Every structure is written in structure tokens, then in C-alpha cells.
């Protein structure tokens with residue numbers, strides 16, 4: 001399988017499909033990541049919050065590190081300068097590697113200075129611990145502030161994106177500023193399989209609803225990160241590059257936007273431990 005890539009500001013190439021690992025823990029994480037690597041995925045998306053970096057580390061130990069693109073993320077409670085450095089070092093230790101290809105601020109945290117967080121990210125970048133820096137779940141407002149204060153390019157914004165949540169203004173802002181958009185929850189956690197146009201196109205192209213949705217996102221210049229524990233799904237989800245949707249059918253999917261998230265809801269539960277914000 002040859003996966004197309006997108007260039008990042010530092011010259012690295014980001015594979016347009018990565019394996020999502022949220023909620024995969026223990027043996028399930030090991031087996032799923034192993035299946036993904038055997039199927040030809042070279043890009044893995046994890047986070048300190050996913051509690052699976054050690055398992056991923058065990059699996060990738062058998063692979064040539066240079067052939068892999070590894071992303072991890074720092075939790076929003078760990079965005080003070082020293083905490084970012086410590087979180088990154090701990091992720092590297094668990095993953096058994098001496099660098100990350102991409103390190104993301106998992107969520108913006110309004111209680112901690114963005115400048116301080118990005119100063120730490122710049123230090124990690126300077127020291128070679130992270131090759132590229134990015135953000136996740138940032139609005140255009142937050143991303144533009146990050147770009148303003150950062151000493152390193154913000155290479156990526158990983159956001160919820162699928163046919164039912166297309167976020168045209170945010171995606172356009174990312175495009176204008178050369179920030180690659182990565183789709184978190186690109187399958188809307190299966191919700192979007194119910195969409196009637198997705199189902200019609202799946203029948204017409206003899207593909208699964210998942211394949212239709214992933215191919216559409218890639219054609220919209222968005223990197224996809226599908227998660228699966230089912231070996232047949234893992235393999236099929238990466239089988240996207242020897243067929244294509246017509247422009248008319250892409251436009252039919254463009255028209256399915258409902259502004260309907262599966263996880264990025266407007267308000268947050270600030271009591272959740274990931275924020276570390278006492279009342």
C-alpha cells in the first residue's frame with residue numbers, strides 16, 4: 001500500500017491516513033496496532049491520555065522507527081512549561097523512542113498561558129524530542145493566537161471532522177495558514193454510516209460506508225485517523241487509494257453537513273480531571 005503524504009513545514013511528510021487509538025488499551029491496543037502496521041499503516045495517533053503508549057511501544061519495537069510517523073498529545077492539565085516537558089519525556093519513555101514526529105496540545109486550556117505552553121513546545125522542538133508541533137480541538141480564534149505567539153510553526157490542527165460536522169470556516173482558516181487538518185473521529189464513531197447519501201454511495205461504489213467517508217475526507221485535503229479493533233475494518237479502512245469518488249459525489253457529501261458533533265460539544269465538564277482546574 002502506498003499512502004499519499006502531506007508536507008509539513010519542517011520538511012517531514014505526514015501520511016494521509018493514521019491509525020486512531022483512543023480507548024484501545026492492553027492486549028486490544030497491542031493486537032490492533034500490530035494488525036494496522038501489518039496492513040501497511042505507518043502513522044499512529046496516540047496521547048498520554050489514551051493510556052496505551054506502553055503497549056504501542058512494545059509493538060513498534062519490532063519496526064524500523066524511521067518508517068513510522070508517531071503522534072502523541074499532552075493533556076490540557078499538563079500545559080505549564082515544566083509539565084509539558086515532563087509529559088513529553090514520559091510519552092517518549094513509554095513509546096520506547098527518542099522522538100515524536102508530531103506533538104499536539106490535546107485541548108486548549110483557558111486556565112494556562114498558551115505562550116508558556118508553546119515556549120515548552122519550542123524547547124522540545126529545538127532539542128529534537130519532537131519534530132513537529134501542533135494543536136488539537138482549537139478554534140480559528142485559538143489557532144490564530146497560537147500562531148501569533150509560537151516560535152515554531154503550528155503544523156497541524158486535529159479536530160472533529162466528518163460529513164455531519166464539516167466546519168467550513170475553521171477548515172478554510174487552517175488551509176489559508178498552511179495548517180494541516182487532521183480528522184479526529186472521521187467516522188463520527190459510526191453515526192454517519194446512517195446517512196442516506198453515504199449508504200447510497202457505498203452501494204454505488206461497492207465500498208463500505210467507512211471507506212466512502214474516509215475517501216471523501218482525504219479528497220477534501222484532510223488527514224484521517226480511523227480507529228478499529230476489527231481486523232477486516234482496519235485493513236479495509238486503509239484501502240482508499242486505488243479508487244476515487246467523482247467530484248459530483250463529493251459534492252453530495254459536502255451537502256450532508258448537520259453541524260452535529262459526536263465529541264466536541266460547545267461546553268465542557270470543567271470538573272473532569274484532564275483539565276486540572278480546581279473550582
Ligand SMILES: NC(=O)c1ccc[n+]([C@@H]2O[C@H](COP(=O)([O-])OP(=O)(O)OC[C@H]3O[C@@H](n4cnc5c(N)ncnc54)[C@H](OP(=O)(O)O)[C@@H]3O)[C@@H](O)[C@H]2O)c1
Pocket residue numbers: 019020021022023045046106136137158159183184185186187188189190208210211225226227228229230232233234236237263
Ligand atoms: N484530539 C482529540 O481530542 C480526539 C478526539 C477523538 C478522536 N481522536 C483521534 O481520532 C481517532 C478516531 O476517532 P474515534 O476513535 O473517536 O472514532 P472513529 O474512528 O470515528 O470511529 C470508531 C468506531 O468506528 C468503528 N469502525 C471503524 N471502522 C469501521 C468499518 N470499516 N466498518 C464499521 N465500523 C467501523 C469502530 O468499531 P470496530 O472496532 O468494530 O471497527 C469504532 O466503533 C481516535 O482513536 C483518536 O486517535 C482524537
